[in-house]
Amino acid sequence: MSKGANVGLTSLGEDTGSVTVSLSWSSTAGDGDADVSVLLLGPDGKVRGDEDFYFYNHPSAADGTVHLLGKSPTDDGSEDRIGVDLAAMPAEVSRVVVAASQYGTATFGDLDGLRLTVSDRSGEPLLGFSIGDASIETAFVFGELYRREDAWKFRAVGQGYESGLAGLATDFGIDIVDDTDAETETETGAGAGDGADVAAAASSTAPAGPVAAAAATGEAPARPVEAAPVPVPPIEAAPAAPARKRTARTAKKKVTLPKAEKKSLAENDTWRPARLFPVPSFRSDKEREMRATSVLLAAMTEVPEFGRRLTAGFGAPAGRMQAFTEVSLPHGDTPKRPDGVIRVERAGKLWTALLETKTNGNPLKAEQVQNYVDIAARRAYEAVITLSNDVALEGRPLVDVKRDARRKHKVSLWHLSWAEVAHQAQMLIRHEGVSNEAHAWLLQELLHYLQHENSGCHGFQNMGPAWVPVRGAVDSETLCQGDPRAVEVVESWERLIRQVCLRLGGELGQKALPVQRARRGSDPGARRAALADALCEDGRLTAELRVDGSPGVLAITADLRTGKLRTSIEVASPAGGSPLICAKRLLRVLTHAPADLHVETLVDGGGGPRSTLERLRPEPADLLPKDGAAITGFRLSLFKGMGGARGNAESGFIRSVDDAVDRFHTTVVTHLVGLERPSVPRSRRAESPVPA
Template structure:
């Protein structure tokens, strides 16, 4: 991989023979675990401007109709998260000369608060071609990481690393986007907030400073002033149509299902993909492969979403099952084949499917890798219940370095397939009603108990021995079985995030708190040693719209699951008022919810919601110590079995997170939104003395 320095450039063809389609990754990390940013791509013409607002791709416009740009979403990594962007350079219109890749933060956050800012570019096979790290970020709220630009028939990359203090709106405006930045982050000036204006609506002297876009010629200030003085007054411009909004698009959950016309509950609706008669693993694999591949071919948005991250171009897709391909003396039959045609060229991937928790077989996948290499195919895609982790491949295959043609080995989990289907039909939308119905039928099939496509459902062979070792206090640090349990726990948490994010239509990612320079193996080894010592597995989830990070702890010694969130108290707020406000927010929360007061980072008084509702003052420290927040927790017994039965550990984790989010987090977020809508823009800070005088609720001592 070529490491780039700021301002350097390189031709993609010099790094790979197959760079017509690339995947760009933007990554960062945060020791606090709460760092996040949004990516964007701008298509620029020869003048360094967009041709129109449709050339601006961001969270409200994630994909180009021609498939040249597709924001693939966030993927958890061992050091934080990575945003991936699929770029089909062969599909970029001829009048587009540059593709600018940028990222922006919101809510007053700055890039200087993040670590390890980095951009990578990988070719169609997944091999990393180049990397560029930004080390001088400080107060910027938007950054241009790099650009891909044409030089004749060749595409080149330039490392830029240029920041903006004016956020996504300022960056987009400089490239010709007329931004409606209503609701943009607090980084805007007071004048902008009052008038709802963008930077270009302000007088030149009042505009916040922003860097000149790359490749734009620098114009001396004196020359600019002379040109303005001699320029005749322009006639009033007609009112422009509203441009793209950089405020986040709100999504709503689907409406209640239409009432059934069945005479009684025993009747079952006819399904396009029946699963009730499936009996053997072979039947499940054949049916699942055929169902998925057929829907991918018929619903372009869905097929493109699943294959873009694997380097497939945007084009006409056809899918096949049970194809016989020669291999030595005995032909091999992969479960499926995907072919995409664009401009007379074919992209082909072999598909190997496993269902019902069955593991992928190394020998089988190796055969398909060899077949793909000999026949010039681009990828082998494995599909199973397991979730892939960095540094822990599901199968180990060997590649012949003497072969010029490279084959990518990619993995999909059934949980990822269901997540993408949910996002399209419940939150983002598809082309027509027939496509939505097909995806709904696919989702129903994947969730059917007989399909075998429920996702990760087995904690592995080391789970029972590790639990027994913790109970008997015979498990020692360094035990490799503990590492296997930690990996299974990480897969489970990632699957929980996929399912929760698909249901909510929000980003849901596991939080990784890692030290700089640590590897996946060292991090998991440290967690395994902690498991041996403390007997607990812990994870954190970050869900957009939630008031805090959700923590889940599985205590294997007590057999209890604890889900919790910490709610900070505003600086200067009167303690009793904060306690009462919390009780109002939790009016519909379960009575067994535990409320714990945090005093300067330590635990304070605690009690259940049932006991604290009539006496909110009981949660305050008796010595008058300053409180910093409250920790809200729900406890649940965890299952003992390894599988997906109702009493299983995996099912109990799913249920615990669902219950906590729907009964606690959702009420807190809803209360925050109501408070935000009611609060005036210039509300004065509360006076503790006045509140103390008017608040007559006694505080127990």
Template sequence: MHELIKGANVGLTTLSESVDSVIVSLDWTSPTGEGDADVSVLLLNADGKVRSDADFYFYNHPVAPDGSVQLLGKTPTGSGNQDRISFDLTAIPDDVDRIVVAASRYRGAHFGELDDLQLTLADASGESLLRFAIEDAGQVSAFIFGEFYRRGGEWKLRAVGQGYDAGLAGLATDFGVDIEDDAATEEALDPAAGDEVAGEEGAEGAPLTSPADDRAAPAPQVAPLEAIPAPRKPDEAADGTEGAQAAEPRKASTRPRTARKKVTLPKAAKKSLAENDSWKGARLFPVSALKSDRDREMRATSVLLSVMAQIPEFGRRLTAAFGAPAGRMETFTEVSLPHGDTPRRPDGVIRVERAGKLWTALVETKTNGNALKAEQVQAYMDIAARRGYEAVITLSNDVALEGSPLVDVRIDRRRKHKVALWHLSWAEVAHQAQMLIRHEGVGNMAHAWLLQELLHYLQHENSGCHGFQNMGAAWVPVRNGIDDETLCQGDPRALEVVESWERLIRQVCLRLGGELGQKVLPVQRAKRGTDPGVRRTLQADQLCLEGRLQSELRIEGTPGLVAITADLRTSKLRTSVEIPAPEQGYPLTWAKRLVRRLAEAPADLHVETLVDGGTGGPRGTLERLRPEPADLLPKNGTQITGFRLSLLKGMGSSRGNAESGFIRSVDDAVHRFYATVVAHLDSPPSRRPQTTTA
């Protein structure tokens, strides 16, 4: 891998022959695992300014209409995050001279608090090409990692490493973006108050589209899978009487706002015209006729690929991370391709045309609990290499883990043409559909309705597209070994259970994130560079010793990490969150306010006061504390550092996804804890970046 130092540059064609589409990744870690930043991209002309505000891509405007830029979101890496951006360099307009890749922090945080900052570049096949490691970013809240620029018809990358202390808004205005900074809209810059347009009656509960793209129409009204409330405004009481004036509709601004848009879930669907519940609405993709696994695979593949081809936003979202360019997409099923004496029939083919060039991927699909077959995938890799195709995409209910491939295939490095192997889970497909329908919006009402039909199909019990649904053959032996204390460290079955647990947690994050329209990510507390296999082995040893599986989730807009503990000895699931004590006010006021916030929480919610020094503070159930919030205060006047809220419930025993299964119980526990507890807590302090005029 090529290493860049600050100020150095390199031509992309000297690194790889496949650089029409590239993926830029920005990485960082923090000692607590909670430090984070947000990426942004600016397209600049020869004068060093954006051509218009639409050339500013960030969390409120993540995708270019032509697909040239797409923010792909975060993935957890050890004790930090990796934020990825897809660039289709062939689609960048000719009058764009430079592309700036930056990131920003908020709430007074700065990049000097983060460790292991780096920029990496990968080509269309996923192969890493270069790295730019940043030693000392300094006390700045915005940072330019690097920039692409044109020289002699070729794209080059320069390692910039320059900081800004004016935050994202200051960075954007320096490059000519007209940021919304009117004092009258100061409250609108608060993500807790957010853009209220999404909740107006006239929008029928549709989410806002990108502020810089007025062409996108709102999505239709969609009933959520579960009634999960959106996070409450900081000044809104549990009875909804406070903060009423802040809820009045505002006119949407055409200028970018550097505070995140508020996520407002759609209202319930209108009352049905059916005479009774036995009447079932007509569906575009029926599932009643599916009788066999082969029928399910063929139907699911055809349904998904047809929707991808008809809805550019959706098709692009699923293929951009795989190196596909932006362009006209066509999809095919049951294509016969020669392979030795017996032709092969992949489940599907995706082709994208851009500037007269074709990008092609073969698709292999599995539904229900069926596993991918290494021999089958290997054959498709060989066919793709011979025919000059770019990728093979596998699609199943399983979830791929870092460093643990679902199928082992042999890649011939001697071939000039490289074929990339990628994996999608059905849960990820459903998540991306939810994000478009309920949060980001699509091009028109027909597309939104089509996506909703796809989502209904994927979530139907007969479709076979239910996501990860089996803890594996090792689940029962490991549970029995923990019960009778015969499970020893180093047992490979414990490692299998840890891998299944990690897959389950990733799927829980996808489902909850799709419901909320917000990022939900698992937190991995491990040192950067730690081999994923080594990390899982340590977790397996811990499972053998303590009999517990543990994970943490970071839910955007919440005051703390949500911890999940499955105690296999007691068959109990614990979900909890720690919230810091306010910086101002009196402890009794904090306790009363917390109890008032939890008016709709279950009576058996455990509330524990966290005190300075780590010694145990007062604790009790919410039922006992409601009439006497003062019982949360330490008797000796010890300083309060925060509160821990926990819910306990029984754990499913079976390894499958049945009503009484372990997977269902974990999913239900996390959704219930968020809906009844976390959603009613104060959000973190507002993002109010200092704005300047250009």
């Protein structure tokens, strides 16, 4: 579509009552990112209240009409997906505005391949809209869904703002409150005597109100008031903020479990606590799969937030959910038994998905999945979901299935990894919260089950049959470019890194994504082939992770020739003072970092001094360049021995990568948050819940 164009959704497909809107971008520098937001507007072009603004701290509507499905990596960047149930949208909502905002000093001109895609419930793309003229804007309205005579249409807007999310929000009826006022609100509200929980913590990184992200752009956070609507506001001028109101923001807290377990009453360590989901020694993989499926589906049914979190991305509506196991369905001469069936009812209509589960690293069977796709098509079911330890990659399907184009009913095929299931459970019980304590405890028991060594649900845990031969060939320098085994190892490495991001993000409660330094539209196979050739050349596997709240990109290098893992991060030089004062300031924040941490001074042209923290602590001046060159920053690195086995045993390679990332983030990266770094934007994530 071109900018300003519009189209009716019903003219593009038959199943458009529920759609998925995807916003995507890429960055050749690897450090670009943005946050999506959605506003529901009435006929007057403004929000009705706080509940009509959805962003990273307010990701879903209570009625299920809007659900931010989260950010996921792609082969050339990242993508944010939003589920919108148009059929259930309240009658007073006439427009659904889809926007995104940058933070700090970043602009949309720093990103490549800005694109919006709208897909139907099955995931089939209906339309696309690319923005090619972004420059200094810090917020963008990508497009909007709007009603015309009881039908929904889409308009490609592509309107930018220099004033960030705060300016955009103001134009749609959001009142602006600056950081200072937000802190004052919190302090006065805490003593208001109404018994309510104050929504924002008294810190500059946790502003009050739903537009908490705006604080990170240098603008003010926001909240709704009565303001004149602006259908497509001009970029040149943002309207002035209305008079600020100093009123306490209150929130209904959700339940999370404490990270520290209560003191045990057991007499000794041999006593094991009773568990809701015990994990005995299973006699067969089939028994393990049946139990894992039943445990998961029961938790999804009983904890609405968890069930919705896992099914929203598959096109399921928000409604009453039931799940079944070992259901017999007719198929030719022999009935088939999928591992599970998920049904969701909303407004008298049923959404149904068949579930095929694998545990313990067992691969999915294409024939089995094909049977379920055929059954779903004949019975007008909406989806088939595969669940296994494997992690899906773009451009690399786990199983190939054939679709009968003559069938009117389309069945979508989705994949879920056990690592993703554990990630979502951990996010809810440790960070985002659920509706009551019993649900939190139930998810805690599920997480304990998934992480138990006998469950077979650990996630990706095997580097594959090519791993040992490739390591041997790298060691003997006999691995040649074009070897398909090297490509297999690169794919396994990419799956491992994505799983590391899921685990780390779940523990921290922050977004963690692998960095892809590629332009949009690049071929995934060609990119992996190039990485495989680089592996043959230098014997190294490399990856980068971006974690919200971290001062830089975390880099991981596995050197197969030396058997060493290197985790590192580059940080800007602290502001103010002489080079020696900057060096001392860096060493001061690293007081509790490991003594074997390598610190390298970065200067223009390279070649800065380096040493271990143990040697630098008594002699900070050793970090200063001898020629007086200006210091641009520092690179901090930890080295660790690399596991030899391909699996997830104590000596395994996967375990060693997990341990290396954990140690580096815990002992180094977390301490850098206090380091002054004006060139790095401060965290944009508010810790407070959204007002009820």
